[in-house]
Amino acid sequence: MPRSVNNVASRARRKKILKQTRGNFGDRKNVYTVAKNTLEKGLQYAYRDRKNKKRSFRALWIQRINAGVRAYGMTYSQFMGELAKNNVVINRKVLADLAMNNADAFEAIVKVVKK
Numbered sequence: 001m002p003r004s005v006n007n008v009a010s011r012a013r014r015k016k017i018l019k020q021t022r023g024n025f026g027d028r029k030n031v032y033t034v035a036k037n038t039l040e041k042g043l044q045y046a047y048r049d050r051k052n053k054k055r056s057f058r059a060l061w062i063q064r065i066n067a068g069v070r071a072y073g074m075t076y077s078q079f080m081g082e083l084a085k086n087n088v089v090i091n092r093k094v095l096a097d098l099a100m101n102n103a104d105a106f107e108a109i110v111k112v113v114k115k
């Protein structure tokens with residue numbers, strides 16, 4: 001009896017990988033072995049950078065809050081400490097947005113904290 005290799009499944013597996021590497025340059029999009037390596041490395045970068053994205057945004061929010069509170073004679077560290085002391089529960093993302101786009105609301109929060 002002849003050997004069965006299930007070409008349908010093998011081809012589908014290869015097509016799946018080649019489809020995911022669409023848009024790459026040269027052999028990276030149409031040579032299976034190269035495409036597979038490219039895809040694996042790309043997925044590693046994606047996993048790593050999902051974590052780095054969170055880190056980067058938190059740093060950005062802190063910089064924006066710091067710039068906002070400096071106008072009122074405080075530092076970021078002092079401001080966050082006073083927020084905690086006064087039981088004001090508001091996250092850095094929202095604080096940074098207020099500091100950038102809604103100066104009046106941010107000023108109100110700073111005044112509550114400064115009392």
